[in-house]
Amino acid sequence: MTHDEILKKLHGIMKSTTRENVDWDSISEASRVDALGFDSLSILDLMYDIQQGFEIEFDPSELVHLKTVGDFVAFLETRTA
């Protein structure tokens, strides 16, 4: 998958998972994930959907250092390559 394809797919998953009212047009790769309504509990929904949507397995503790949408995209690039 290309960078843009991953970003688009991730965007869609985040949009369907979060419960916050987010202005998605203003979201960039620099946007922080916690600002999109994800915290230590609600991120679990997102993890399930990412694992399912991208058909990949990962240890969720690998996400500890990911802070932004761009960090997630970079992580997924390495896993879907």
Place this chain on the structure above:
Amino acid sequence: MSTSTKPAQSPWIKARYLVEYAGLKAALGLLNTLPTTTSLALARGVGNLGYVFCGMRRRVSIENLRRTGVAGDAARARQLARASFSHMTQLVVETIWARYAPGFVEKHVTLAIPAATRDLLNDRKQGLLLATGHIGNWEVAGLAAARRKSVVGLMRPMSNPYVDAMVQRLLPPGGFRLVPKHSPDIGRFAEYLREGSVLALMIDQFAGERGMSVPFFGQPAQTHTAVALLHLVTREPLVFGWCRRTGPLQFELRASEPIVIARTGHKQEDVRAVLTRLNSELERAIGEAPEQYMWGHRRWKPVKASVGSGEE
């Protein structure tokens, strides 16, 4: 470590918190001077008073006991509700002793755990999800598990920051930590599991409209989904455990066989499968000791809408 450091804004609220804190501290000081049997008798007395004077909680308890069918008639419901009040106040006293008294777990807790679960507890590198409810003495359960490996309990920070800080200070040194449920640190829970800790979660609190509606005693109850999602996402083993009081200051730590729910790719169904299984384990535990359950919680509150698997 305190889970809540935000000071009270209003001077009146701050004063109320300080009064509550001082009262609790005085009560703890008193407990330390009394013999065990006296303290437990006092606790039972306070529980009985609570049953008489806390009308709303009494009504909820009786209603829940009737609703679930655990009490067949009104007289039995009243009897169990009163015993439940008494159980809760004893739990406070027992917990203080359990935290302070050296060797409490070794002297007062026996294990009734299947071999497979015991192996998981004894393996210090293996993460473990422990689901439990407000049944028996859950504080002693956590302390008993912490004798085997590090335990991290998720808690909602108390509104009174002074009491919250005191609770944290009272934790015994060693392997038992309480951490707030919500944190911006997104990978935190997975990291606890990876370092080989037990991650303990309560499964029987009303989860509101963001929980999932799952049968509990045959009636839909809004249920938190975190434990199910953690199991499904991390694939770490999951057990249901609880600590039954078998006599004065005597407990038995019980646990299920490891529960494994395979992922189907349908999140809602997978989460429901885990939660349904856990609710049945809790129902079984309650059936064994209905007087040791916290019946005063409004578990079956209606919600406007049930929306998926999200957490509170």
